[in-house]
Each structure stands twice: as structure tokens, then as C-alpha cells.
Amino acid sequence: MSSCFLRVMLFALCALWNLPELVLAKHAGITRHYNFDIKLQKVTRLCQTKSIVTVNGQFPGPRIIAREGDRVLIKVVNNVQNNITIHWHGIRQLRSGWADGPAYVTQCPIQTGQSYVYNFTITGQRGTLFWHAHISWLRATLYGPLVILPKRGVPYPFPQPFKEVPIIFGEWWKADTETMINQAMQTGGAPNVSDAYTINGLPGPLYNCSAKDTFRLKVKPGKTYLLRLINAALNDELFFSIANHTVTVVEVDAVYVKPFKTNTLVITPGQTTNILLKTKSHSPNATFLMAARSYATGPAAFDNSTTAGILEYEHMSSMSNTKNKRPSVHRPALPTFNDTLFAMSFSKKLRSLATTKFPAKVPQTVSRRFFFTVGLGLIQCSRNQACPGPNNTMVAAAINNVSFVQPSTALLQAHFFGKSKGVYTTDFPANPPFKFNYTGTPPSNILVNSGTKVVVLPFNTRVELVLQDTSIIGAESHPLHLHGFNFHVVGQGFGNFDPKKDPSNFNLVDPIERNTVGVPSGGWVAIRFRADNPGVWFMHCHLEVHTSWGLKMAWVVMDGKRPNQKLPPPPADLPKC
Ligand SMILES: *[C@@H]1O[C@H](CO)[C@@H](O)[C@H](O)[C@H]1NC(C)=O
Ligand SMILES: *[C@@H]1O[C@H](CO)[C@@H](O)[C@H](O)[C@H]1NC(C)=O
Ligand SMILES: *[C@@H]1O[C@H](CO)[C@@H](O)[C@H](O)[C@H]1NC(C)=O
Ligand SMILES: *[C@@H]1O[C@H](CO)[C@@H](O)[C@H](O)[C@H]1NC(C)=O
Ligand SMILES: *[C@@H]1O[C@H](CO)[C@@H](O)[C@H](O)[C@H]1NC(C)=O
Ligand SMILES: *[C@@H]1O[C@H](CO)[C@@H](O)[C@H](O)[C@H]1NC(C)=O
Ligand SMILES: *[C@@H]1O[C@H](CO)[C@@H](O)[C@H](O)[C@H]1NC(C)=O
Ligand SMILES: *[C@@H]1O[C@H](CO)[C@@H](O)[C@H](O)[C@H]1NC(C)=O
Ligand SMILES: *[C@@H]1O[C@H](CO)[C@@H](O)[C@H](O)[C@H]1NC(C)=O
Ligand SMILES: *[C@@H]1O[C@H](CO)[C@@H](O)[C@H](O)[C@H]1NC(C)=O
Ligand SMILES: *[C@@H]1O[C@H](CO)[C@@H](O)[C@H](O)[C@H]1NC(C)=O
Numbered sequence: 010m011s012s013c014f015l016r017v018m019l020f021a022l023c024a025l026w027n028l029p030e031l032v033l034a035k036h037a038g039i040t041r042h043y044n045f046d047i048k049l050q051k052v053t054r055l056c057q058t059k060s061i062v063t064v065n066g067q068f069p070g071p072r073i074i075a076r077e078g079d080r081v082l083i084k085v086v087n088n089v090q091n092n093i094t095i096h097w098h099g100i101r102q103l104r105s106g107w108a109d110g111p112a113y114v115t116q117c118p119i120q121t122g123q124s125y126v127y128n129f130t131i132t133g134q135r136g137t138l139f140w141h142a143h144i145s146w147l148r149a150t151l152y153g154p155l156v157i158l159p160k161r162g163v164p165y166p167f168p169q170p171f172k173e174v175p176i177i178f179g180e181w182w183k184a185d186t187e188t189m190i191n192q193a194m195q196t197g198g199a200p201n202v203s204d205a206y207t208i209n210g211l212p213g214p215l216y217n218c219s220a221k222d223t224f225r226l227k228v229k230p231g232k233t234y235l236l237r238l239i240n241a242a243l244n245d246e247l248f249f250s251i252a253n254h255t256v257t258v259v260e261v262d263a264v265y266v267k268p269f270k271t272n273t274l275v276i277t278p279g280q281t282t283n284i285l286l287k288t289k290s291h292s293p294n295a296t297f298l299m300a301a302r303s304y305a306t307g308p309a310a311f312d313n314s315t316t317a318g319i320l321e322y323e324h325m326s327s328m329s330n331t332k333n334k335r336p337s338v339h340r341p342a343l344p345t346f347n348d349t350l351f352a353m354s355f356s357k358k359l360r361s362l363a364t365t366k367f368p369a370k371v372p373q374t375v376s377r378r379f380f381f382t383v384g385l386g387l388i389q390c391s392r393n394q395a396c397p398g399p400n401n402t403m404v405a406a407a408i409n410n411v412s413f414v415q416p417s418t419a420l421l422q423a424h425f426f427g428k429s430k431g432v433y434t435t436d437f438p439a440n441p442p443f444k445f446n447y448t449g450t451p452p453s454n455i456l457v458n459s460g461t462k463v464v465v466l467p468f469n470t471r472v473e474l475v476l477q478d479t480s481i482i483g484a485e486s487h488p489l490h491l492h493g494f495n496f497h498v499v500g501q502g503f504g505n506f507d508p509k510k511d512p513s514n515f516n517l518v519d520p521i522e523r524n525t526v527g528v529p530s531g532g533w534v535a536i537r538f539r540a541d542n543p544g545v546w547f548m549h550c551h552l553e554v555h556t557s558w559g560l561k562m563a564w565v566v567m568d569g570k571r572p573n574q575k576l577p578p579p580p581a582d583l584p585k586c
């Protein structure tokens with residue numbers, strides 16, 4: 010029997026039983042199929058029922074579970090009135106940029122009644138990531154965990170946990186978020202802050218009318234739990250802590266780290282963190298809140314509420330039923346909302362494993378250097394708008410003074426088919442247009458430029474990028490997310506980056522590798538990556554309000570010379586604009 014015949018039989022069998030098809034030779038893993046049916050679902054939170062956009066009626070959305078080396082095929086069918094795209098946040102998408110998902114960057118949206126199959130292989134990654142909508146503010150309700158297990162038979166570089174639990178943070182609005190952001194962009198005002206944060210979709214007992222919507226984690230004493238933390242909130246970095254428990258950080262953004270213990274974590278939107286929770290050896294006569302609230306540095310209002318779940322030792326459930334023997338409830342102490350020193354010291358603890366098995370492949374030399382300012386500014390509104398800023402302006406956000414204008418067709422198609430004219434220009438500035446004291450007194454003219462500009466990189470360029478916060482309108486921590494790559498965080502500090510002094514302190518040995526990094530409020534961060542993935546790759550602030558205001562840009566990475574260094578043509582079902 011030829012292997013071809015075997016393969017055909019296998020495909021037929023799999024199709025018949027709707028099982029993941031086993032591919033024989035192409036890659037090491039299996040192929041996993043998911044159906045994402047985008048539809049409206051009524052959900053009640055904070056005593057109010059609201060119709061939200063969901064995947065398969067679930068909120069939060071379904072978990073995707075795969076192993077390193079697997080291919081994942083997700084068929085997204087759009088049954089709502091909104092345009093939809095889904096992003097597989099943190100997946101490298103090696104030569105599969107067509108499956109990355111940001112609207113008008115790698116694809117046109119999936120319109121009402123249309124479908125699209127996202128097709129990618131997970132290469133060299135294992136850990137926790139997530140998926141979310143990548144168009145307008147739809148990720149407010151369209152998000153879910155993406156768990157990548159190690160290859161079969163390969164252990165974790167830490168003790169095998171007793172149980173694994175995703176903990177996904179979100180943000181909840183009583184109002185309709187699409188109406189809200191559309192109105193805000195029209196009127197030039199800031200969109201309202203959220204009404205609650207959520208843990209696995211549930212606000213928890215510290216909100217009015219929410220006690221029953223509380224995430225409970227029932228644990229046994231003396232066991233190790235792996236908590237897969239994901240910040241899917243739209244606009245808020247979060248502090249997180251579990252009362253009376255110390256946890257061990259073992260992984261961030263699907264990259265193992267040198268383990269370290271902590272009571273409190275910082276997690277920005279777009280970041281994921283795996284922690285080991287060792288439960289107490291004897292069931293204590295108490296329950297413990299796990300709580301999260303905002304780490305907020307900017308000038309704008311923010312949601313200052315606290316979400317909480319309950320860590321409950323197993324025998325407590327029976328005990329709490331006996332009325333006269335109520336266990337005590339402990340609340341964790343979280344840092345004050347603007348504790349930037351804590352955020353910086355937490356960030357500095359993160360180091361790559363840098364072992365033979367998991368080396369830190371940080372580029373030791375650099376072929377192109379970039380210095381990008383990130384921050385706010387003002388933009389002129391059109392005559393038919395009545396914007397609240399001086400001289401009919403509204404707040405904008407920019408990188409190197411360019412506020413990104415979303416094109417009306419996808420950049421990747423324009424690039425691939427050589428039709429960039431009228432879609433984008435390749436003159437994104439490598440440095441700020443002029444120097445000023447970035448973290449000192451801002452220039453008097455704080456208007457920003459706008460345009461659809463990209464940086465073009467030859468294949469395999471070793472990039473060093475310094476991201477510098479500005480104090481224009483107000484210094485603020487910006488969680489910058491890069492699509493298509495992991496980068497190494499080689500340095501960070503407060504004030505203005507000093508190109509003479511700071512590089513001598515760069516860590517080129519075991520810097521953390523990740524896909525989202527907080528640019529320190531009133532400071533800078535330096536990252537390095539190798540542009541080994543041809544395509545068009547979005548880079549943006551993961552605070553959705555800043556993305557809406559233009560804090561985003563794209564890198565165009567050219568094909569390499571060898572066939573396996575080229576981006577294949579788009580799939581036939583790629584949506585059109
Ligand atoms: C997924 O992509 C791979 C690699 O490009 C291709 O061989 C395969 O046919 C695709 N599968 C589907 C269902 O589109
Ligand atoms: C935003 O908040 C203001 C003040 O609380 C409220 O009047 C307004 O209706 C809210 N906007 C939306 C879209 O919910
Ligand atoms: C709960 O409702 C009370 C009374 O309306 C109000 O004072 C309080 O601020 C609310 N608390 C929260 C967390 O929303
Ligand atoms: C929890 O921590 C609080 C504050 O540190 C302490 O008073 C309490 O005894 C602890 N309780 C348990 C059960 O560990
Ligand atoms: C946030 O809420 C806390 C109480 O939970 C309060 O002490 C603090 O002043 C508030 N901060 C701001 C900036 O509103
Ligand atoms: C648990 O603690 C509560 C007070 O926090 C006490 O009333 C109760 O008797 C204790 N129960 C046990 C079984 O120790
Ligand atoms: C944090 O906020 C408080 C109250 O607004 C302010 O007094 C303090 O200076 C701020 N701290 C930092 C580090 O910005
Ligand atoms: C508004 O425009 C006027 C006239 O162009 C200019 O003199 C003034 O400085 C502007 N104000 C601001 C706050 O930009
Ligand atoms: C920039 O501004 C900061 C804050 O005001 C100040 O401490 C610093 O000396 C200024 N740097 C330069 C080079 O002027
Ligand atoms: C940004 O661009 C605007 C518009 O071209 C210009 O007026 C302003 O001076 C620039 N600001 C900075 C900080 O580069
Ligand atoms: C959906 O996307 C298409 C293609 O870009 C666009 O023409 C249309 O206006 C969009 N519809 C909505 C409701 O945004």
C-alpha cells in the first residue's frame with residue numbers, strides 16, 4: 010500500500026468522524042480543527058442583561074488547546090452585523106501572515122455571512138497565549154485562552170502541576186462598546202472607562218449585584234496548580250495577587266523564564282503569565298480572594314474597581330454551609346494604582362531560562378537601529394466635528410509623531426501583489442522628527458502628523474528598537490505588542506534613553522523574550538529581534554483606546570532568497586475589502 014493511499018484513507022476517516030486529521034510527513038504534530046461561529050448571545054452581569062458578540066455563544070470564548078508542532082485550523086463563520094477578524098495573539102505565524110488577523114493589516118474583515126479558515130502551525134512555542142478579535146473594540150467580548158502544551162512526552166522545566174487553570178482577565182462595560190468607541194471617535198471625546206474587570210468573565214463579589222458571578226477555584230491542600238494568567242482587558246494594566254499565598258512565575262508570553270517567587274504580579278493587556286501556586290499543606294479555616302485592579306499611570310480617568318475570585322480549599326465548601334462556623338475571608342493587599350517603581354522592579358525580575366534546551370537567541374550584533382517615541386498628542390478634527398480640544402482638536406496617539414491611519418484595504422495584500430501605491434508609504438521615520446526632552450517639558454506644539462507609513466526590512470535584519478515614552482499630555486506606560494515575532498528586552502530605564510551610556514548596560518545574556526512589553530511611564534525600553542518572518546507585521550499599543558487614537562505602525566519584512574524564506578500566496582478564501 011502506498012503512503013499516498015494511506016493518507017487518503019486517513020483523510021476520509023477523519024472527515025467521517027470529524028476528528029483531527031493526522032498528517033503523516035509534513036510536520037511533527039497533528040492538525041486540530043475548531044469552528045468559531047460568531048453570534049450574538051444575551052449575558053447578564055451587574056444585574057443587567059446585554060446582547061454581546063461571542064464565539065459559539067460562549068463568554069469568555071472557547072479554549073484552543075494544541076501542542077507545540079501542531080497545525081491549527083479555525084473556521085470562523087460570521088453571523089453578526091459587525092465585521093470580524095480574529096488574532097492569535099503571540100503565535101509567531103512563521104510564513105503564515107495571512108492567518109495573523111489584524112483588520113486592514115493582514116486581512117480584510119470577514120463580513121456578515123462570510124467565513125474564513127485561519128491556518129497556522131505552532132513552531133517553537135509552548136505555554137499560554139490567547140486569541141481575540143482584532144477589529145474596532147470587539148475584543149471586549151471576543152477572546153479566549155490559547156494553550157500550547159509541550160510536545161507529547163516532553164516535560165515542563167518545572168514540577169508537573171496537579172492541575173492547570175486558565176485565569177483570563179477582561180473588562181466589562183454596561184454600555185455597548187461598539188456604539189461607545191464609534192461615538193467617541195466622532196465627537197473627539199474619550200470613551201468611557203469600564204464598569205468592571207472580570208476573571209474568567211465574572212466580576213466577582215466586590216461589585217454591586219455580582220456576588221453570584223464569582224470565579225471560584227476549588228483546591229486541595231498540598232498540591233501545585235499551574236495558573237495560566239491572561240490579560241485580555243482593553244485598556245488597563247493590572248496588579249494581581251492571591252491573599253496569603255506566594256506564587257512562582259515560570260513563563261511569560263509562551264516562553265519559559267527563570268522561576269522566581271512573588272506575592273504580586275503586573276500583567277499588561279496582551280501579556281500572559283504562568284504561575285505555580287503551591288497550596289497550603291493543611292486546609293486553613295479561611296478562604297482567600299485572588300484580586301486584580303488597575304496599574305494606571307496616564308492622565309486619563311481609569312476604572313479604579315477591583316475584580317476578585319475565590320480560592321477555596323476543598324473542605325471549606327461544606328464548612329461554609331454551617332452558618333455558625335463561617336470561615337474568615339482574606340483580601341490581598343495590592344500596590345497603589347500608580348506604583349511605577351513596583352512595576353519596574355517586577356519587570357526587571359523576568360529573565361530567560363537561557364539553557365542549552367531553551368537558549369536565549371538574542372541578536373548579539375545589530376544591523377538596523379530604530380528610536381521610536383510613543384505617546385499622546387493632538388490632532389485637528391474636521392470642520393463638521395465639534396471636538397473638545399483647543400482649536401477643534403482631539404487627543405491622538407503616535408509613534409515618532411505619526412498617528413497611524415487605517416487603510417481601506419489590507420497592507421499585506423497590497424504588499425504581496427505589489428499594489429502599495431495609494432495604500433501605504435515606506436517612509437516611517439527611524440527617529441523622531443526632532444529631538445526634545447521627551448520626559449521633560451513638552452514642546453509647545455503638540456500636534457501630531459498622520460499617515461499610513463511602514464518600515465521595510467530586508468529578511469533577517471537584526472533590529473534594535475528603543476521605545477521612548479513621552480510626557481506630552483502626560484507620561485504613561487504603554488504596553489507595546491509586536492505581531493509575528495518575539496523580541497528580547499535588553500534594557501529599560503526611566504527618563505530619556507542615553508545612546509552613549511545605556512547600551513553598555515544591555516543584557517545580551519538572559520534577557521526576557523516576549524511579544525508585549527510595557528514601555529515604562531516616563532521611561533524607555535530597548536528590544537532586539539531578528540526579522541526572520543516575511544510579511545507585514547503590526548506593532549501597536551495594547552491599550553485599545555491608544556490603538557484607536559493611532560498608536561500603531563507596521564513593519565514590512567521582505568522575502569529571503571531561499572524558498573522556505575518566502576511568504577506563500579494567500580489562501581483562496583482570504584476575505585476581500
Ligand atoms: C494550511 O496551510 C498549509 C501550508 O500552507 C497547506 O498545505 C494546507 O493545505 C492548508 N490547509 C487548509 C485546510 O487550508
Ligand atoms: C459615558 O458616561 C457618561 C457619564 O457617566 C454617560 O452619561 C454616557 O451615557 C456614557 N456613554 C455611553 C456610550 O455609555
Ligand atoms: C454600589 O452601590 C452603592 C449604592 O448605590 C454605591 O454607593 C457604591 O459605590 C456601589 N459600589 C460599586 C463597587 O459599584
Ligand atoms: C493571612 O494573612 C493575614 C495578613 O497577613 C494574617 O493576618 C492571617 O493570619 C493570614 N491567614 C491565614 C489563614 O494564612
Ligand atoms: C481608587 O480606589 C481606592 C479604594 O479602592 C481609593 O483609595 C483610591 O483613592 C482610588 N484612586 C483613584 C485615583 O481614584
Ligand atoms: C473558623 O474560623 C471562624 C472565625 O473566623 C470560627 O468562628 C470557627 O469556629 C472556625 N472553625 C473551625 C472549624 O475552626
Ligand atoms: C500617585 O498618585 C498620587 C495621588 O494622585 C500622587 O500623590 C503620587 O505622586 C503619585 N505617584 C506617582 C509615583 O506618580
Ligand atoms: C489655536 O490656533 C491659534 C491660531 O492658529 C494659535 O494662535 C493658538 O496657539 C492655537 N492654540 C492652541 C492651544 O493650539
Ligand atoms: C528633561 O526634563 C527632566 C524633567 O523635567 C529634567 O530632570 C532633565 O534634566 C531634563 N533633561 C535635559 C537634558 O534637559
Ligand atoms: C509633529 O508633526 C506636526 C505636524 O507636522 C508638527 O507640527 C509637530 O511639530 C511635530 N511634533 C514633533 C514632536 O515632532
Ligand atoms: C466591513 O468591511 C468592508 C470591507 O472593508 C467595508 O466596506 C464595510 O463598510 C464594513 N462594514 C462595517 C459595518 O463596518
Ligand SMILES: [Cu+2]
Pocket residue numbers: 486487488550551552555560
Ligand atoms: Cu498606549
